Amino acid sequence: MSARTHLATVALGALTAAAGATAIEARRRVASRGIGALRPDTDLVRQVVARMTTPLLPDDYLHLLNPLWTAREVRGRVVRVVPETEDAATLVIRPGWGWSFDYQPGQYVGIGVSVEGRWLWRSYSITSAPRPDQRHFAVTVKAMPEGRLSGHLVRGLAPGTVVRLAVPQGGFVLPDPPPPRLLFWTGGSGVTPVMAMLRTLVRRGTMPDVVHVHAAPERSESLFADELRALADQHANYRLVEASRDRPVRVGDLERACPDWRLREAWVCGPERMLDDAEDHWRRAGLGDRLHLERFSASRTAEAEGGRITFAASDRVVEADGATSLLEAGEGAGVAMPFGCRMGICHTCVVPLASGAVQDLRNGDIYRDRQGIQTCVTAAAGDCTIDI
Amino acid sequence: MAIGNVKEFAHLTDEQVEDLGRRFDAIRSSIEADLGSRDARYIRNLIRVQRRLVVAARVTLFASAFPPAWVAGTGLLAVAKILENMEIGHNVMHGQWDWMNDPEIHSGTWEWDTTCPAEGWKHSHNYVHHTFTNVLGKDNDVGYGILRVRPEQPWHPFNLGQPVYNALLALLFEWGVALHDLDIEAIRKRRKDPAETRRQLKVIWRKVRRQVGKDYLVFPLLSGPAFASTVTANATANLIRNLWSYMIIFCGHFPDGAEVFLEEELEGEQRPQWYLRQLLGAANFEGGRLLHVMSGSLGYQIEHHLFPDLPSNRYPEIAAQVRELCRTYRLPYTIGPLHRQYGQTLRTLLKLSLPGSSSQRRRRGEGRRAPRATIEELRRYDGPMAPQAAVS
Ligand SMILES: Cc1cc2nc3c(=O)[nH]c(=O)nc-3n(C[C@H](O)[C@H](O)[C@H](O)COP(=O)(O)OP(=O)(O)OC[C@H]3O[C@@H](n4cnc5c(N)ncnc54)[C@H](O)[C@@H]3O)c2cc1C
Ligand code: FES
Numbered sequence: 001m002s003a004r005t006h007l008a009t010v011a012l013g014a015l016t017a018a019a020g021a022t023a024i025e026a027r028r029r030v031a032s033r034g035i036g037a038l039r040p041d042t043d044l045v046r047q048v049v050a051r052m053t054t055p056l057l058p059d060d061y062l063h064l065l066n067p068l069w070t071a072r073e074v075r076g077r078v079v080r081v082v083p084e085t086e087d088a089a090t091l092v093i094r095p096g097w098g099w100s101f102d103y104q105p106g107q108y109v110g111i112g113v114s115v116e117g118r119w120l121w122r123s124y125s126i127t128s129a130p131r132p133d134q135r136h137f138a139v140t141v142k143a144m145p146e147g148r149l150s151g152h153l154v155r156g157l158a159p160g161t162v163v164r165l166a167v168p169q170g171g172f173v174l175p176d177p178p179p180p181r182l183l184f185w186t187g188g189s190g191v192t193p194v195m196a197m198l199r200t201l202v203r204r205g206t207m208p209d210v211v212h213v214h215a216a217p218e219r220s221e222s223l224f225a226d227e228l229r230a231l232a233d234q235h236a237n238y239r240l241v242e243a244s245r246d247r248p249v250r251v252g253d254l255e256r257a258c259p260d261w262r263l264r265e266a267w268v269c270g271p272e273r274m275l276d277d278a279e280d281h282w283r284r285a286g287l288g289d290r291l292h293l294e295r296f297s298a299s300r301t302a303e304a305e306g307g308r309i310t311f312a313a314s315d316r317v318v319e320a321d322g323a324t325s326l327l328e329a330g331e332g333a334g335v336a337m338p339f340g341c342r343m344g345i346c347h348t349c350v351v352p353l354a355s356g357a358v359q360d361l362r363n364g365d366i367y368r369d370r371q372g373i374q375t376c377v378t379a380a381a382g383d384c385t386i387d388i
Numbered sequence: 389m390a391i392g393n394v395k396e397f398a399h400l401t402d403e404q405v406e407d408l409g410r411r412f413d414a415i416r417s418s419i420e421a422d423l424g425s426r427d428a429r430y431i432r433n434l435i436r437v438q439r440r441l442v443v444a445a446r447v448t449l450f451a452s453a454f455p456p457a458w459v460a461g462t463g464l465l466a467v468a469k470i471l472e473n474m475e476i477g478h479n480v481m482h483g484q485w486d487w488m489n490d491p492e493i494h495s496g497t498w499e500w501d502t503t504c505p506a507e508g509w510k511h512s513h514n515y516v517h518h519t520f521t522n523v524l525g526k527d528n529d530v531g532y533g534i535l536r537v538r539p540e541q542p543w544h545p546f547n548l549g550q551p552v553y554n555a556l557l558a559l560l561f562e563w564g565v566a567l568h569d570l571d572i573e574a575i576r577k578r579r580k581d582p583a584e585t586r587r588q589l590k591v592i593w594r595k596v597r598r599q600v601g602k603d604y605l606v607f608p609l610l611s612g613p614a615f616a617s618t619v620t621a622n623a624t625a626n627l628i629r630n631l632w633s634y635m636i637i638f639c640g641h642f643p644d645g646a647e648v649f650l651e652e653e654l655e656g657e658q659r660p661q662w663y664l665r666q667l668l669g670a671a672n673f674e675g676g677r678l679l680h681v682m683s684g685s686l687g688y689q690i691e692h693h694l695f696p697d698l699p700s701n702r703y704p705e706i707a708a709q710v711r712e713l714c715r716t717y718r719l720p721y722t723i724g725p726l727h728r729q730y731g732q733t734l735r736t737l738l739k740l741s742l743p744g745s746s747s748q749r750r751r752r753g754e755g756r757r758a759p760r761a762t763i764e765e766l767r768r769y770d771g772p773m774a775p776q777a778a779v780s
Binding site: 336 | 423424425426427428429436439440442443446483486487488489490491492494495496497499500501515595598599601602606607610
């Protein structure tokens with residue numbers, strides 16, 4: 001029986017793989033040109049195969065042969081876990097069907113990992129330069145103390161693990177061509193998106209005038225320190241200023257570290273405090289439009305009251321405390337919540353508030369009218385109902 | 389508390405009922421807190437096995453002109469369809485696996501391998517049946533609008549044909565399920581918006597076209613010279629699935645001991661009373677692990693009704709706790725071997741095709757006919773067993 005099953009699986013696989021693969025290929029190619037539809041002929045093949053697999057999709061069978069052969073939920077296989085520092089590691093991921101390598105340097109990807117049977121999602125900046133000729137991309141994760149997922153990614157992820165992927169997104173990107181003079185200011189794991197930008201510049205062989213101020217508490221904790229120093233040795237245009245706990249660089253010190261910062265277009269990513277300071281500093285200089293910021297976390301200054309959340313269309317009700325976002329509460333109750341960055345940046349998670357009140361965990365604002373709310377950064381302020 | 393008038397519960401004090409409610413809640417929380425990789429592995433493996441069976445069956449049936457291949461392929465396909473409809477589809481659509489946060493195994497996205505669209509099923513089954521379980525006039529599953537399954541339902545000469553309707557329903561079960569949510573009775577009595585009926589029909593038609601196309605056109609055509617034998621094989625597999633699921637489902641609420649309720653008995657119903665109604669409204673059957681998996685864990689009908697959205701692989705351990713509670717509180721717990729449960733169901737059906745029902749034990753409110761609730765009335769209902777309360 002099992003031999004026959006296996007044979008049979010292979011047979012159907014062979015039959016549909018060709019069809020499925022061409023369709024996906026076509027979609028990828030077409031998508032990269034910005035046209036929405038598949039080429040009609042491959043679309044037809046896929047539709048015919050779907051007549052055999054209805055009510056499922058061909059992908060639902062094919063991913064049993066190879067977990068990457070599905071475009072229904074884009075998957076990736078972790079091929080290597082490379083330790084970077086004591087508490088950080090780079091994951092090299094081979095994406096499956098439906099993935100596109102035409103992301104822009106600086107963008108982040110959503111990664112879903114099954115932990116104790118539950119899919120947990122977090123965002124990570126891609127650190128590798130977009131290279132369609134390579135079949136991998138990389139992210140670098142720093143384990144957060146008491147973090148639910150990052151520690152597992154750094155220490156507990158075996159090569160071969162299949163993860164899920166959300167399409168790369170984000171506006172913290174390097175334009176092509178880049179401006180002639182740049183300032184990168186990074187702190188801790190905030191160096192990750194800038195790493196993709198630097199690697200892209202190196203690959204293109206056109207290093208503009210770059211000043212990079214990179215901070216880490218200790219030298220041993222500094223991510224990519226060796227690579228950055230090597231860059232500084234090789235490229236006269238790239239100047240690296242390393243900061244640490246003993247030699248900090250604060251906004252006030254910027255004048256000294258990079259006297260011409262006003263003339264540079266700046267990309268800043270790092271801890272919350274640093275970002276707030278930078279935002280302030282550039283705005284006061286009247287240069288707000290030259291500054292690009294990427295926040296990895298929404299600083300939760302407020303705590304809501306909590307309450308009973310009703311997910312109207314899904315017929316679910318949960319009690320949630322004031323520190324739990326509506327997104328987390330919904331996922332915990334099995335509601336299929338939309339999301340992107342999970343940090344209040346992208347607005348993918350917006351859902352209409354039908355009744356009651358919710359509170360913004362970033363600033364304490366209360367929303368109560370019928371309006372769209374970002375579920376990833378709001379929590380129940382008393383009982384509320386949302387339309388999902 | 390109106391359900392306290394039901395004789396099985398008459399010995400319970402109000403405090404005991406409250407206490408029971410808390411204990412049922414505690415069973416739920418302990419299972420929920422324990423869900424993890426073991427459970428995820430169960431459903432993923434089951435889905436993998438089921439899909440491999442489908443592929444094996446379809447490939448074998450390319451040779452269906454050769455009789456042994458016809459037999460093997462038909463058997464494999466029937467098993468695959470039964471697994472998909474019962475232990476996988478039915479339970480996934482109940483939201484039993486939603487906690488995994490996996491969009492591919494989620495009640496919101498699952499579409500099962502039968503002519504009934506998931507959307508209609510989730511309404512008629514998850515909501516109407518699981519909320520108003522066995523309430524005469526509200527739960528359309530009490531006889532499915534064509535059978536007299538309770539002596540409390542008044543006799544009509546139409547019921548004389550019951551043995552025939554029953555046989556037809558068994559043979560065409562998939563189609564009965566597909567049309568169930570239309571609520572033919574409401575349409576007949578013009579209590580339903582024709583526009584809604586048209587919309588539902590369109591959804592059903594779209595699903596039927598794809599299902600029928602797959603089994604009776606696409607695969608037969610792909611089999612080339614084995615066209616006819618593939619058609620008969622697929623039809624037989626569907627028929628086996630129909631008969632099996634019909635029998636399992638009829639053993640859920642119709643054997644002796646599973647009771648019906650009157651609308652008055654819902655009065656003042658809170659969660660503890662809702663649990664009691666589920667307990668008394670359902671019947672289990674005994675069997676090995678394989679039988680339970682093949683019957684979608686509906687041999688644990690009682691546990692399924694108490695906790696419709698807890699993963700079915702946990703029903704055996706839940707059942708042990710529920711039985712213990714029933715012993716402690718001297719509550720009935722209806723269970724028997726499958727053949728006996730079905731035998732009782734069939735006997736009741738035949739007996740009730742004739743007027744009178746003197747041998748039946750309980751005849752509360754006999755002869756009174758509760759008006760059937762329309763879908764709109766059900767939607768307006770917001771008591772303790774409104775849908776959120778029933779599944780959350
Ligand atoms: C656009 C973007 C890009 C990113 N890129 C990267 C990257 O390249 N590399 C990287 O390492 N990370 C990156 N992140 C951050 C990453 O997405 C995760 O947030 C991070 O890895 C922590 O996840 P976690 O599951 O371990 O922690 P979580 O469990 O989500 O907790 C995060 C932190 O908050 C604390 N915390 C948790 N719950 C509470 C609570 N109720 N009250 C108070 N504190 C609490 C935890 O102790 C922990 O320190 C990025 C984030 C965004 C939005
Ligand atoms: S998920 Fe991006 S803003 Fe909420």
